[in-house]
Amino acid sequence: MTNSKSSRRSFIKKALGTALITSGAPAVLSAEPSSRVKFLAGQKHESKKYSANDQVNVAVIGMGIMGFNNAQTTVQIPGAKIVGVCDLYTGRLDHAKEVYGKELYTTKNYQEILDRKDIDAVIIATSDHWHDRISIDALNKGKHVYCEKPMVHKLEQGAEVIATQKKTGKVFQVGSQRVSSIATQKARQIFESGIIGDLILVETYMDRHSANGAWQYSIPTDANAGTVDWEKFLGTAPKLPYDPVRFFRWRNYQDYGTGIAGDLFVHLFSGLHTVMSSNGPNRIFASGGLRFWKDGRDVPDILTGVYDYPAGAKHPAFTLQMRVNFVDGSEAGENLRIIGTDGMIQMGWESVKVVRHKIRKDPGYGGWDSFDTFTNAQQKEYEQWYKAHYPSPKPEMIEPDVEYKVSKNYNANIDHHLSFYNGIRDKAPIKEDALFGMRAGGPALASNKSYFEKKIVNWDPENAKLIAP
Secondary structure, three states, rough: OOOOOOHHHHHHHHHHHHOOOOOOOOOOOOOOOOOOOEEEOOOOOOOOOOOOOOOOOEEOOOOOHHHHHHHHHHHOOOOEEEEEEOOEEHHHHHHHHHHHHHOOOEOOOHHHHHHHOOOOEEOOOOOOOHHHHHHHHHHHHHOOOEEEEEOOOOOOHHHHHHHHHHHHHEEEEEEOHHOHHHHHHHHHHHOOOOOOOOOOEEEEEEEEOOOOOOOOEEEEEEOOOOOOOHHEEEHOOOOOOOOHHHHHHHHOOOOOOOOHHHHHHHHHHHHHHHHHHOOOOOOOEEEEEEEEEEEEHHHHHHHEEEEEOOOOOOOEEEOOOOOOOOOOOOOOEEEEEEEOOOEEEEOOOOEEEEEEOOOOOOOOOOOOOOOHHHHHHHHHHHHHHHHHHOOOOOOOOOOOOEEEOOOOOOOHHHHHHHHHHHHHHHOOOOOOOOHHHHHHHHHHHHHHHHHHHHHOOEEEEEOEEEOOO
């Protein structure tokens, strides 16, 4: 993909000066002309009051970390109300009433939530192995669905979720909030301008260095077979005796979770696909191992992947390198770099940085080069030849690095949930529907397939499904 120089120059002038004015694009707050840091302002949201008839009544199914997080976000959305919650641990139901009031409806049976006529939408934040079943049941019961990532537990489950959303016409959104972030939208705007030249490589990592970061979550002292509905939790998973570690730290086990790939790779895929308007890779290979957190888990604590992306409507073919390491003694954190021939876009959750470096049009000579191995006479002759073939070019003005940051109080979760509720009320387009969710979640789950089966996986990014060998 090659954009004209004039369009790049036009973008640079605007990006370093006044705000870019495009439909749906984040605005840039004013800054000193010489400043290299600019601040992104989120879209203004109406503080509209809704009548009881216009209110969206919401129930959360699965009140773990993300369940409570999503509930806390929902209560900040005008016209949305938490009216019920479901969880399999009594303590979380009790705490939900402490937070949201004694009148809150609570249950350990998600079907009771779906049977209630006064509930319009559900947020599914259970262990991964319940995502597809509850999503399909909820859609068929006429509920709108916000489902945490990854959308499904197994690759073969995606097609039915996509088909059910299409059949029912209900709003379905996957919960990767990075998709709706103004930082991600700004990165997309910059990428589409062509300012970094032709895309060559993307490299990203999201490393951790703590017990909680490696999913060794706290287990309540009152957890027992009486306060936890273990049988319901297992569902279609293999039948095992009650085990609080597997219940509260389910991400560590293939029976219930999807490991590093399903928890974190999917965030990276979601953000990247949004920036590039990409459907995903077609060739996937992953490797890694269990190096440190040998606590009974059966998923790796370091996973790396290499992904070949075919050319898309808005990007050329390129290679992606991805890594998550739960044993990062360097504590380097995370990074996502989109690298082109003329520069780089560096993405964070709350910032975007543009760095520009252009390759010289003339090859140069001397230094670490064969030139110094020539005879003195040949060096002189070569210099004359070089000057004749490469006249001194006019120096090209390269703009300074620019970094865009979100404002202090900005919350991408709010924007992502607003997208969901706007879809329900106004039929606004959903950025992360079931097909998008599978196009991001599929390559993540295919990474697990590649790792455990020690082979390259071929993927159909358009239709979001495996290609048979």
